[in-house]
Amino acid sequence: MAHARHAVQVADRAGGAALHRHPRIWLGGALTAVDRFAEAEEVIAVGRHEADELGTAWSQPLWAYYNASLATARGRLDDAVAEAEAGIRIAQQLSAWQLCLPLLGMLTRVAVARAQMPVAREHLRAMQRLLDEGITSAPEDVGWSFAVFQAADGQPEAALATLEEIHHALPGRLLLFANDPGAAADLVRVALRAKEPAVAGAAVDAARALAELNPAVPSLPAAAAHAEGLLKRDAVALRDAVDRYRATPRTLARISAMEDLAVVEHDAGHRSGAVELLEDAVAEATTCGARRAVERMERRLRRFGVRSRVKSSPGGAPATPLGGLTATELAITRMVAQGMSNREIAEKRGCSPHTVDSHLRNIFQKVGVNSRVALTNALHGK
Incomplete structure (x- = not known):
């Protein structure tokens, strides 16, 4: 960070x-x-505005x-x-195919979290087409995304085989856990289901090493305690993980530790x-859309x-065309109704006009319309 x-x-x-x-990216x-x-969000917003002005x-x-x-x-x-x-x-317009791989990996993992396995599978197919053409990316972007899907699809052995390059590099390469501290517990879970306790132990040791190297980062000791508690079925360690995660903004990792x-x-x-604990976790996961x-x-x-006290609409269907929109999508819909342009919405929300356009595509599809009017x-x- 100093660099x-x-x-x-x-x-x-x-x-x-x-x-x-653009060093603000890094x-x-x-x-x-x-x-x-909060600081990261501000830095990215400033950098994006700067990139727009420079035309980069x-x-x-x-x-x-990011x-x-x-x-x-x-x-x-x-x-x-x-x-x-x-x-x-944007990457496709620029023919920057290598940048598509980590973005597709991100979409794969989010689709799995949303219980949208067919959507995740399509993203993986798009990734595989790029890989077949010789496009490369880090295993933390590619292998991890394939493994997350395989684990969710009931294939822990296949997932662990996919992750071989990642877990064999531990503890020398800690990028996966630095990018996503919650991945440590996820790797332990996959390894235990694949009946490979040695790999689970290596993941715990690596998470602990990363936490010891960075004592001022709250989520890292939380992740190490979560991984260890999961491996040893230790309530004290898991409770420590939940308590530590409560002091961080990492909502999904906290939900996992609570479960x-x-x-x-x-x-x-x-x-x-x-x-x-479960009812609290269900409420948080519902708000996130982590179906x-x-x-x-x-x-x-x-x-x-x-039964969960978190209520959903009958049959899981929204009561109105707007009932299926998230809070973000509803806020953007209201701004559209006020006559605001994509750029004005982007400035108000601190994102890019391209991101607003993506939101609008999803909103149009959910509501069943094809225009702002x-x-x-x-x-x-009306």
Whole structure:
């Protein structure tokens, strides 16, 4: 992060070609990795505005990727999808195919979290086509995305085989856990289901090493405690993970730790505490749109003899055309109805016009309209 800050200072001072390298991209990524989400969001917004003024279109897919990563960690999955889709469209226009791979990987993982397995499969097919053409990317973008899908599809052995390059590189290469601390517990889970406890142990050791190297980053000791608690079925470690995650903005990682703690607590005979944890986690996951976690935890609650108190509309269908919109999508719909342009909406929300365009595409599809006028009429009940 110190290197990234210094790079920004150098670019701002020197201007010209140095400024065109956009070091704020890397500063935003570093700030996200150390849990400084608000500062990362501000840096990315400034950098995007600067890129628009300089006309450096090549940087737009990267801004989208890092903003999508930030939105995913926060549990704002609809924002993450809009950002990643916008980034892919720009990358395709620029023929920057290598930038498409990490964005498609992001969309794959979010689709899995949303229980949209057919959508995730299509993203993986698009990734495979690029790979077959010789386009490459880091295993943390490619292999991890394929493995997340395989694990969700009931193929833990295949997932672990896909992750061979990643887990064999531990603890020397910690990029996966630095980018996504919650991935440590996910790797432990995959390894245990594949009956490979040695790999699970290596993941725990690596997560602990990363936490010890970065004691000021709250999510890293949380992730290490989560991974260890999951491996050892240790309620004390899992409770520590949940408590530590509460001090971070990483919503999805906290939900996962809460679910794992609830399972161990229930098995230890603490039913009421387990039910309370699961119901809280279901409420948070529902707000995020993490449907796969919601469905899994509601099944656990039924096995515990209760039903989730989080209510959904009958049959899962929205009561009105606008009922299926997320909070972000509804806010954008209202701005459209006020006559605001994509650029004006983007400035108000601190994103790019391309991201607003992605949101509008999704909104039009959900509401069943194809114009801003029709969307405004739908909002007003016409």
